[in-house]
Amino acid sequence: MASAQDQIGLIMQLRRRGIRDTNVLRAIERVPRELFVDPAFADHAYQDIALPIECGQTISQPFVVAYMTEQLALNDRHKVLEVGTGSGYQAAVLSHLCRRLYTIERYRELQKSAERRFAALNITNITTIIGDGWLGWPPQAPFDRIIVTAAAQAAPEKLVEQLKIGGRMIIPLGETRDSQSLVLIDKTESGLTETPTLSVRFVPLLHGRVKRP
Numbered sequence: 001m002a003s004a005q006d007q008i009g010l011i012m013q014l015r016r017r018g019i020r021d022t023n024v025l026r027a028i029e030r031v032p033r034e035l036f037v038d039p040a041f042a043d044h045a046y047q048d049i050a051l052p053i054e055c056g057q058t059i060s061q062p063f064v065v066a067y068m069t070e071q072l073a074l075n076d077r078h079k080v081l082e083v084g085t086g087s088g089y090q091a092a093v094l095s096h097l098c099r100r101l102y103t104i105e106r107y108r109e110l111q112k113s114a115e116r117r118f119a120a121l122n123i124t125n126i127t128t129i130i131g132d133g134w135l136g137w138p139p140q141a142p143f144d145r146i147i148v149t150a151a152a153q154a155a156p157e158k159l160v161e162q163l164k165i166g167g168r169m170i171i172p173l174g175e176t177r178d179s180q181s182l183v184l185i186d187k188t189e190s191g192l193t194e195t196p197t198l199s200v201r202f203v204p205l206l207h208g209r210v211k212r213p
């Protein structure tokens with residue numbers, strides 16, 4: 001069973017690793033990660049490591065979740081799009097820092113589990129969508145912020161289009177799994193600037209939605 005002590009230990013570790021934004025640390029503190037991992041791994045939920053989830057996917061390492069969240073510089077007026085709901089952990093953290101979050105997942109199974117977790121935690125500002133994240137979510141575009149939690153070789157064009165002027169996207173980009181880095185894409189009147197940051201390892205951003213059996 002996890003304890004408040006485990007959660008405090010994780011927050012201290014994130015601070016040591018350089019996460020300074022107290023709003024981000026507080027948002028992480030509010031999300032019990034043990035609810036988002038497979039019960040078999042519950043004992044490891046507050047360690048700073050990625051863990052396997054259903055459908056052969058992973059829940060990201062808490063440091064990477066905190067880092068990506070910090071880089072988005074969110075506020076409570078922001079409308080945010082996440083591609084790659086997975087367990088819903090990153091989404092739950094973001095939901096405490098923005099106005100509304102739309103999150104897209106290919107696997108219905110993952111979407112359904114994530115929705116159950118949001119309901120259990122009384123999180124009401126997340127809309128989940130089953131679909132292909134390469135296409136974004138035109139009915140709600142443009143977005144103030146876009147976060148992609150699966151890796152591509154280049155930023156999907158439709159996502160760049162759906163980002164507001166003055167908006168920011170964060171996405172892992174790389175030719176291979178061993179050469180990915182998190183890239184910040186800022187969209188201004190005069191174009192895009194891309195800033196590579198941390199080196200990371202994400203599962204791939206695949207094409208198309210999963211066919212139901």
Ligand code: SAH
Pocket residue numbers: 057058059060083084085086087088089090091104105106107110131132133134149150203204205206207208
């Ligand atoms: N943010 C998640 C981690 C996601 S792992 C968390 O906090 O747990 C990446 C997820 O992206 C996987 O669940 C995978 O199924 C999903 N994914 C991959 N390609 C996708 C696509 N084209 N559209 C939507 N989701 C996609």
